[in-house]
Amino acid sequence: KQEVTQIPAALSVPEGENLVLNCSFTDSAIYNLQWFRQDPGKGLTSLLLIQSSQREQTSGRLNASLDKSSGRSTLYIAASQPGDSATYLCAAYIHASGGSYIPTFGRGTSLIVHP
Amino acid sequence: NAGVTQTPKFRILKIGQSMTLQCAQDMNHNYMYWYRQDPGMGLKLIYYSVGAGITDKGEVPNGYNVSRSTTEDFPLRLELAAPSQTSVYFCASSYNLGSEQYFGPGTRLTVT
Numbered sequence: 320k321q322e323v324t325q326i327p328a329a330l331s332v333p334e335g336e337n338l339v340l341n342c343s344f345t346d347s348a349i350y351n352l353q354w355f356r357q358d359p360g361k362g363l364t365s366l367l368l369i370q371s372s373q374r375e376q377t378s379g380r381l382n383a384s385l386d387k388s389s390g391r392s393t394l395y396i397a398a399s400q401p402g403d404s405a406t407y408l409c410a411a412y413i414h415a416s417g418g419s420y421i422p423t424f425g426r427g428t429s430l431i432v433h434p
Numbered sequence: 435n436a437g438v439t440q441t442p443k444f445r446i447l448k449i450g451q452s453m454t455l456q457c458a459q460d461m462n463h464n465y466m467y468w469y470r471q472d473p474g475m476g477l478k479l480i481y482y483s484v485g486a487g488i489t490d491k492g493e494v495p496n497g498y499n500v501s502r503s504t505t506e507d508f509p510l511r512l513e514l515a516a517p518s519q520t521s522v523y524f525c526a527s528s529y530n531l532g533s534e535q536y537f538g539p540g541t542r543l544t545v546t
Contacts, residue, residue, distance in 0.1 A: 323476070351532040362524055362537040363477075370532070408476060412532050419484070420531060421492060422467070424476035 321346045321413040325425035332432055338396040340428045342409035347387045350412035350420040354383050354394050357406045357427070366407075367394070399432045406430070435460050440525050440538035447515040447545045455510040455541050457525030465528045466508040467535070468492075468500065470521040477524065483508055484531075515545045 326341045342352070351370045355363040367376045367383040369392065375384040382395040392409060408427040412420040441456045459466065464485050469477040469492075479492030483502040497519060499511040508527075512519060525538040 325476075353535065355537075362539045363526075363535075365534050365536065368532075368534050410477075410535075419490065421479055421482060422535070423479070423493075424469075426474065426476040 321411075321423055323409060323411050323423050323425040325407075325409060325428050327428055328426065329429045330431070332399060332430075334400060334432055334434050336399050336432075338399050338430070340394040340396070340407050340430070342392040342394070342411075342425055344390050344392075344411040344413070344423075346411075346413050347390050348414055349387060350414075352383075352385055352392050352409060352411045353422070354381075354392075355408045355410065357408060359405075363408065399430075401432050401434055404431050437461065438525055438527055438536050438538035440523075440541050442541060443539065444542045445544070447512075447543065449515060449517065449545060451515050452511070452513050453515070453543075455512070455523055455525075455543075457508045457510065457538060458506050459508075459525075459527040459536070460506065461527065461529070461536065462505065463527035463529050463536075464505070465530060465533075466502065467526045467528075468498070468508070468510045469524045469526065470494065470519075471524060471540075472521050480510065480523075512543075517545050519543065520545045 354366040369385040380397040406427040410422040415421045467482045468480040481500040483489045523541045526535045
């Protein structure tokens with residue numbers, strides 16, 4: 320069974336710190352990987368999508384990398400702000416028995432950035 | 435564009451009742467997904483569809499049914515509701531395989 324694991328489960332940091340969130344997956348033959356943000360009681364918002372042929376993607380203070388051979392992706396948040404407080408989830412598109420690729424989510428990292 | 439919309443936002447069901455969760459998207463996306471999210475857990479895929487008339491099971495399909503008669507709509511049917519189906523349900527869509535997913539606001543369902 321394919322699994323996606325996120326470490327740490329929770330993180331509390333002071334404002335201004337640079338952060339690294341980790342996502343690991345058991346099947347290296349993923350189609351792509353996507354990072355999301357979820358605010359309490361809300362739906363998910365897409366942050367970055369990395370295609371399997373890519374190594375990284377950047378958007379503002381966010382940078383996501385992908386290393387398929389080691390089964391890992393990291394989300395780097397630079398100069399964290401209180402507004403970054405949320406749960407961050409990764410989803411790897413993993414090959415399914417029917418021949419398609421289906422998204423498999425990790426449990427998320429709950430981030431609190433305090434002033 | 436409204437994006438992905440879901441109705442209702444909240445619902446309480448009694449054990450054994452049935453209901454349909456509605457999902458619609460106006461982005462002309464081919465792929466649509468239904469997930470459930472339990473407290474402290476990630477999202478589990480229930481069903482997905484790659485286009486009108488085509489659906490397939492995800493990781494946790496038991497107790498649910500779907501249909502996709504149009505590109506825009508992807509309703510999720512719960513038959514004989516059970517307490518184990520208490521969860522938050524999210525619908526999502528994407529243009530094609532592996533492209534960016536857009537999520538609806540969710541439906542919070544309680545079965546008592």
